[in-house]
Amino acid sequence: MNILVAPDSFKGSATAKEVGEAMKAGIFKACSNASVDVLPMADGGEGTMINLVEALNGSIVELEAKDPLGRPSIGQYGLIKDNNVAIIELSSVSGLNKIQPEELNPYITSTFGTGELIIDALKKGIKQFIICLGGSATNDGGVGILKALGYKFLNKNGDEIADGGLALKDLYVIDDSCVLPTVHESNFHIACDVQNPLIGINGASYVFGPQKGASLEMIKELDNALEIFNNYIEVNNKQYISNIPGAGAAGGTAGGLLAFLNTDLQPGIEMVMNVVNFEEKIKKNNYDLLLTGEGKIDGQTAFGKLISGISETANKFNLPTVAIAGAIEGDLHPLHKKGLVSAFSITKSPMSLEDTMANTTQLIEKQTEQIFRLYTIAK
Secondary structure, eight states, X not given: XXXXXXXXXXXXXXXXXXHHHHHHHHHHHHOTTOEEEEOOOOOSSTTHHHHHHHHTTOEEEEEEEEOTTSOEEEXXXXXXXXXXXXXXXXXXXXXXXXXXXXXXXXXXXXXHHXXXXXXXXXXXXXXXXXXXXXXXXXXXXXXXXXXXTTOEEEOTTSOXXXXXXXXXXXXXXXXXXXXXXXXXXXXXXXXXXXXXXSSSTTSHHHHHTGGGXXXXXXXXXXXXXXXXXXXXXXXXXXXXXXXXXXXXXXXXXXXXXXXXXXXXXXXXXXXXXXXXXXXXXXXXXXXXXXXXXXEEEOTTTTTTOHHHHHHHHHHHTTOOEEEEEEEEOSOOHHXXXXXXXXXXXXXXXXXXXXXXXXXXXXXXXXXXXXXXXXXXHHO
């Protein structure tokens, strides 16, 4: 029996690698002569960096960088030297998790610290970047990142504008004369799973501003500031990013990077599958079953999430997929249509969330064993 184990993390409980190893142990308890490949996966959101590092035998670089309010903070990024790739999550230093709820203020929060992570990787000779946008505390159109890379954003007096989303209302000139040459020689692949434009009622400020602390009045001002930024780009760069689906992701960071860097937007799960050569791995190996999992499976899982993406890909090669989750809710028929055969919860009796999270890997191992005891009989 030849099994591919390709789970996401169970957030807050176990990394994708830990989940995969627990699944592998459960399989061996049921079928000791099974062949099992473990491939940690992710969907492009928070946790993607560590999962790809584990899947591709990379390393984690840790350094000091600015948090959204400009204070010293410790950030991390993944380094895959064999592929010349750095994996950077905006949430590492520019995320909501880096500041207290009462500190949320998209007028002034900045992505500058994420730019510092990019600079560090550039100095190591990296030319390929995967940027994961989820969880940002910012609404600055990615201008903080661009400032760190050497772009200067000036007002009418020739002074640099302040950090944060509101300061873009004072933008008059963007000077790129000090941008590092390696910036233009590099490629930035953005994992983006939203379709929101940069500006307007469906844009960055209106849709994502409230979760970053913006009131209605702030939202209007932030949207106006991003419109000034967008208009400058249209007039001077001859680029039209305002209505590109996804340009509004992470407070407009996707849009800002699209305008100034060698950038493309991809659905997160597609990007991850490409990086780990998921389809090629299935083609080259005669797998009997794909086992996957994540913390929760529900009605939204069919739309851009890990289990949906890999089930659909496996189904093209007639490879059945079984999933394990901490909780299962809602209608799973859309997932079944994509190729998921069945899904199983790791909880078998009433358990608190705390108990489940504290015992996740043991529960995964036990449930996997039971699944494969039944599977071996059916085979």
